[in-house]
Amino acid sequence: MSAPQAAQPGGAGTPGAAEPAGARTRSYAQALAEALREEMRRDPAVMLIGEDIGVWGGGGVFGVTRGLLDEFGSDRVRDTPISEAGFTGLGVGAALAGLRPVVEYMYIDFAMLAMDQICNQAAKIRWLLGGDVDVPLVIRAQQGAGRGNGPQHSQSLEAWFTHNPGLIVVLPSSPHDAKGLLKTAIRSNDPVVFLEHKLLYSVSGPVPEGDYTIPFGQAAILREGKDVTCVGISIMCQKALEAAELLAAEGIEMEVVDPRTLVPYDRHTVARSIAKTGRLLVTHQAPERAGVGAEIVACALEDAFDYFDAPPRGSAARTSPSRTT
Amino acid sequence: MARALRKSPATALARTVARLENASLTEITGLTAEQLCGMYRRMGLIREFEERSAALYRSGRIRGVTHTYQGQEAVAVGAVWPLNGDDYISSTHRGHAHVLAKGADEKHCMAELMGKVTGYCRGRGGSMHIADMSRGILGANGIVGGGIGLAAGSALASQMLGNGRVTVCFFGDGALNEGILHEVSNLASIWKLPCVFLCENNLYGMSGPVDEMLALGEDGFLGRPAAYGIPGAECDGMDVVDVFVGVKEAVDRARRGEGPGYVICHTYRFLGHHVGDPLTYRDKDEPALWRQLDPIPNYGRLLVEQALASSADLDTWSRESASAVEAAVEFAVGSPEPEVSTVLEGLFS
Numbered sequence: 001m002s003a004p005q006a007a008q009p010g011g012a013g014t015p016g017a018a019e020p021a022g023a024r025t026r027s028y029a030q031a032l033a034e035a036l037r038e039e040m041r042r043d044p045a046v047m048l049i050g051e052d053i054g055v056w057g058g059g060g061v062f063g064v065t066r067g068l069l070d071e072f073g074s075d076r077v078r079d080t081p082i083s084e085a086g087f088t089g090l091g092v093g094a095a096l097a098g099l100r101p102v103v104e105y106m107y108i109d110f111a112m113l114a115m116d117q118i119c120n121q122a123a124k125i126r127w128l129l130g131g132d133v134d135v136p137l138v139i140r141a142q143q144g145a146g147r148g149n150g151p152q153h154s155q156s157l158e159a160w161f162t163h164n165p166g167l168i169v170v171l172p173s174s175p176h177d178a179k180g181l182l183k184t185a186i187r188s189n190d191p192v193v194f195l196e197h198k199l200l201y202s203v204s205g206p207v208p209e210g211d212y213t214i215p216f217g218q219a220a221i222l223r224e225g226k227d228v229t230c231v232g233i234s235i236m237c238q239k240a241l242e243a244a245e246l247l248a249a250e251g252i253e254m255e256v257v258d259p260r261t262l263v264p265y266d267r268h269t270v271a272r273s274i275a276k277t278g279r280l281l282v283t284h285q286a287p288e289r290a291g292v293g294a295e296i297v298a299c300a301l302e303d304a305f306d307y308f309d310a311p312p313r314g315s316a317a318r319t320s321p322s323r324t325t
Numbered sequence: 326m327a328r329a330l331r332k333s334p335a336t337a338l339a340r341t342v343a344r345l346e347n348a349s350l351t352e353i354t355g356l357t358a359e360q361l362c363g364m365y366r367r368m369g370l371i372r373e374f375e376e377r378s379a380a381l382y383r384s385g386r387i388r389g390v391t392h393t394y395q396g397q398e399a400v401a402v403g404a405v406w407p408l409n410g411d412d413y414i415s416s417t418h419r420g421h422a423h424v425l426a427k428g429a430d431e432k433h434c435m436a437e438l439m440g441k442v443t444g445y446c447r448g449r450g451g452s453m454h455i456a457d458m459s460r461g462i463l464g465a466n467g468i469v470g471g472g473i474g475l476a477a478g479s480a481l482a483s484q485m486l487g488n489g490r491v492t493v494c495f496f497g498d499g500a501l502n503e504g505i506l507h508e509v510s511n512l513a514s515i516w517k518l519p520c521v522f523l524c525e526n527n528l529y530g531m532s533g534p535v536d537e538m539l540a541l542g543e544d545g546f547l548g549r550p551a552a553y554g555i556p557g558a559e560c561d562g563m564d565v566v567d568v569f570v571g572v573k574e575a576v577d578r579a580r581r582g583e584g585p586g587y588v589i590c591h592t593y594r595f596l597g598h599h600v601g602d603p604l605t606y607r608d609k610d611e612p613a614l615w616r617q618l619d620p621i622p623n624y625g626r627l628l629v630e631q632a633l634a635s636s637a638d639l640d641t642w643s644r645e646s647a648s649a650v651e652a653a654v655e656f657a658v659g660s661p662e663p664e665v666s667t668v669l670e671g672l673f674s
Contacts, residue, residue, distance in 0.1 A: 047485070075485060081515070086508025089474010090481050096463060097413065097482035116505070120468050121475060125456070130447040131671025133458050166672055189674040264673075 023176075023206035031175035031207045032064045032196065035182035036102065038211060040072050043100060046186055047076040049087050050104030050140075054079040061106055062142060062201050088114035088139070092122045092191075095137040100186060107153045108143035108195060115160075122191040123166030134189035138182075142196040144235060144285050149198075151321035156286035158233065161193040162262045162295070168192040168216060169262040173237035175205040177260055180214035187213065197235040217264035221273070225253035229273040231296055232258055233284035236315075240283060254281075262292055270296065271303035278309035288316040337623040341566040350631050354569055356406070358633045364406055364565050365628055366642045368398040368621050371422045373646040374431055377654060378421065378438055378452075382600040386658070387438050391452045394422040396563075396595035399620035400525050401426040403560075403568025404493055404588070407576045413461040413479040413492040415472035418453045419594075420465030423495050428460050435653040441660035448663045461490070469530075470496060470503030473522075477509045480520035480585075491519045491579045493572070499530030501539055501549065510587075514553040517584035521575045522550070524589045525562060531598045532606040550587030562592025563618040593618070 026034070040046045048068065052061055054077045059066030069077040080087040084105060091103035105111050111118065118139065126135050145154040161169045168190050172178040178196070185192040222237055223244050232240040237258045244254040255273050259266055274280050280300050282293035293314040300312060336342075344353050350361055375393040382391045394401065401422035405414065408427070416423040421434060429445065437444025438452050445455045456464030463479060466472040476494030483490040500506055501524060513520050526546065528535050542548040550557030556578070560571040568590055575586025593615040597604045628634040 083508035085505045090478035093475035093478020094482040097479040099482045128446045
């Protein structure tokens with residue numbers, strides 16, 4: 001993971017914080033749509049490229065881009081042929097030449113067709129030029145299991161992108177974070193891989209009206225607890241919160257931490273939590289072997305070894321393809 | 326067709342000589358005498374740069390791998406000469422010539438080859454990674470076909486921003502078999518992007534001869550662009566004037582908003598795939614046949630015949646190229662290597 005960045009107290013996800021001013025209840029998909037619409041209104045260089053994002057159903061298979069074609073036209077909301085490598089490459093080149101493209105894959109599994117463009121091209125250009133060029137590219141896709149989509153439409157690939165130097169990796173776990181993090185991603189001058197979860201699209205929560213951003217590298221403590229720290233990735237934060245309720249009934253207080261971005265990774269917030277609880281559980285939907293959980297545990301052992309009262313544990317998918325049922 | 330080219334090189338500058346029956350070089354190209362001589366001088370600089378690169382590699386001053394361009398100079402120069410300073414190019418692993426043609430400074434190029442901090446990429450990339458956004462050079466590329474998407478993406482940006490820029494996308498015959506070329510050709514055609522696909526057929530993809538590796542239909546190479554509805558042309562890649570004329574037509578069309586073009590230049594690399602290539606895959610006699618078509622001396626003779634330059638001019642320019650490259654080598658040798666502590670610099674904004 002990238003160099004640690006200090007967490008700032010009082011972040012958007014800080015427990016006990018009042019509901020953000022002007023917040024309304026919106027779904028995760030609606031929150032993302034608001035971010036896209038507001039950023040496209042704010043900056044004419046922002047454009048969307050992807051499969052079935054415009055005409056289909058009025059805006060994308062999952063409705064995230066609904067209404068954007070009508071408002072911004074087919075130049076800025078570009079339905080593409082089924083050519084993931086090709087349109088990703090166009091996104092990278094357009095980012096180098098003055099646009100701020102948001103490239104969308106219908107499923108993150110399809111990113112494997114474009115890995116050269118993501119990892120060899122987008123991720124390396126800024127570094128190759130010693131930082132002298134911006135690559136303001138966002139790559140969005142939904143990932144994850146739970147809808148019976150089978151082994152080629154259910155994967156969680158955050159570890160692939162986290163491993164590759166040069167990519168920001170973002171996984172929002174709530175509608176609030178989805179909007180604020182996507183705005184930050186679009187304004188970033190680095191390539192950002194923005195990983196949504198297919199089961200979160202219909203989840204609702206408070207979303208402030210208008211403009212706000214959430215800085216990268218700032219974890220959120222979703223629930224405070226003194227007995228065990230649970231670091232969740234993406235939808236597993238929601239699962240962890242449900243589990244924390246059950247544990248509370250048994251008198252166990254679990255603290256739930258959402259890193260929100262894996263690159264950059266806020267290792268300090270996790271370490272501080274372990275210093276309080278003495279125990280660590282990491283949970284993600286991606287397969288366990290060489291998943292980001294291993295990296296999170298490694299960082300925690302480096303940062304907070306003396307505070308552990310028990311071995312750290314992981315809760316992730318078995319290292320197997322994902323079944324339909 | 327490819328095998329015929331491999332075995333039976335045509336007459337040097339045949340197409341240009343034929344055109345000269347009806348018009349002067351200036352009339353054929355629309356270029357001034359100075360610009361026409363400029364193509365000769367740039368080809369000479371590239372040849373000198375490549376000869377020195379190969380020597381420096383053999384002596385261990387350049388590490389990694391180095392792919393040189395001797396023999397193909399007419400393609401890089403003829404394809405870049407129709408472009409404006411702010412037009413874009415994307416390049417390949419054999420990219421020194423493309424960037425030098427586009428105006429990159431030979432000193433910073435040589436420093437990059439030697440891994441020095443004064444290189445275009447601070448010595449991080451070496452031979453396969455020279456880029457200079459200030460000159461529209463989107464970068465050489467270590468991945469065959471890796472720059473094709475970037476090229477079309479820059480063309481998409483130019484189209485949307487309405488800035489009138491055109492992109493020339495260089496790739497080799499090897500990349501004709503990379504999937505992304507298919508995807509991007511289709512995208513460029515349906516969106517009418519101002520992008521000129523420029524295929525350099527140097528007859529071999531590393532050791533693979535093009536006539537064994539490339540499936541072509543009745544229309545030969547032109548069948549490829551035709552499949553996407555992109556106007557295509559074939560040029561003699563040993564004839565800088567023919568390349569210029571073919572590419573200029575495509576560039577002008579793209580700049581008028583009429584969509585992409587596709588130019589296939591048949592050429593030959595005098596040396597191997599990289600410096601140190603054992604060359605076990607081609608006839609020993611083959612390079613000598615192609616050297617008769619050497620684009621530099623043949624074009625130089627033509628300039629003299631057409632009274633656009635004198636033999637003394639050619640000698641002078643040759644000496645200038647040699648001293649420019651010598652100065653570049655001295656600059657590179659005298660430049661420091663990057664500090665280990667700087668390796669993470671510039672990874673993120």
